[in-house]
Amino acid sequence: MQSVARVLLRSRLPLCSSSSGRLLSSEANADAPEEGAAPIDPAVLKEKDAEIAALQEKLASESKLLTEMKDRYLRALADGENVRNRAKRELEDSKVYSIQSFAKDLLPVSDVLEKALESVKEEDRQGNATLSNLHEGVTLTYNQLHQVFKRHNLIKIEPIDEEFDPIYHEAMFQVPDPEKTPGTIFSVIQSGYILQSRSIRPAKVGVVKET
Numbered sequence: 001m002q003s004v005a006r007v008l009l010r011s012r013l014p015l016c017s018s019s020s021g022r023l024l025s026s027e028a029n030a031d032a033p034e035e036g037a038a039p040i041d042p043a044v045l046k047e048k049d050a051e052i053a054a055l056q057e058k059l060a061s062e063s064k065l066l067t068e069m070k071d072r073y074l075r076a077l078a079d080g081e082n083v084r085n086r087a088k089r090e091l092e093d094s095k096v097y098s099i100q101s102f103a104k105d106l107l108p109v110s111d112v113l114e115k116a117l118e119s120v121k122e123e124d125r126q127g128n129a130t131l132s133n134l135h136e137g138v139t140l141t142y143n144q145l146h147q148v149f150k151r152h153n154l155i156k157i158e159p160i161d162e163e164f165d166p167i168y169h170e171a172m173f174q175v176p177d178p179e180k181t182p183g184t185i186f187s188v189i190q191s192g193y194i195l196q197s198r199s200i201r202p203a204k205v206g207v208v209k210e211t
Contacts, residue, residue: 096153096195096196097195097196097198099152099154099195100195100198100200103149103152103154103193103195103200104200104201106145106149107193107200107201109145110142110145110146110149110156111190111191113138113141113142113145114142114191116138117135117138117139117142120134120135149193152195153195153196154193154194154195154200155193155194155195156191156192156193157191157192157193157194157203158188158191158192158203159185159188159192159203159205160185160186160187160188161180161184161185161186162184162185163183163184163185164183164184164185164205164207166202167199167202168192168194168199168202168203169185169192169202169203169204169205169207170192170202170203170204170205171205171206171207172189172204172205172206173206173207174206174207174208174209175206175207175208175209176208176209176210176211177208177211178211180208181208182208182209182210182211183207183208184207184208185205185206185207185208186206186207186208187205187206188203188204188205188206189204189205189206190203190204191203192204
């Protein structure tokens with residue numbers, strides 16, 4: 001029996017050696033370069049790298065240009081919107097203040113009517129029908145004129161006891177008064193007028209000065 005086992009063992013050794021040899025040979029062949037493949041030229045690789053770098057640079061340049069064009073486009077839109085808004089405001093202002101010159105020409109008419117009403121005292125009208133009727137007619141004319149003023153936002157200002165504002169008031173004189181706050185208006189010589197919050201004639205006033 002021992003002799004038979006030794007014979008079998010000897011017969012198997014070459015088989016194992018042969019199989020191992022074939023495996024090693026296959027692995028070596030796998031690592032080896034494929035038979036018939038041409039080697040890559042380094043000059044070609046360098047050329048391809050240069051092309052890639054050029055394309056990347058061009059892409060970056062065009063991306064920058066696109067960003068700049070987008071920024072210019074947004075700025076142009078904003079500028080256009082500003083121009084439209086400015087034109088709209090100017091148009092509205094021109095409509096509002098187109099009557100300014102005409103309104104200023106009517107102010108002396110209002111002043112004359114006001115002075116005429118102030119000059120006729122009530123006791124003078126009593127017992128004098130003609131004078132009373134004339135006073136009534138002037139009063140109606142004055143009131144009608146000021147209704148027209150109000151309809152066009154032309155407002156009369158009489159700033160008694162208000163703080164002096166050089167935009168709406170013109171100081172004609174100053175008087176000390178310990179009972180009043182310095183800088184306030186105690187007398188109105190001529191009424192002022194404003195049109196849409198813009199002064200077209202400042203009120204002529206007397207102002208309290210510090211004692």
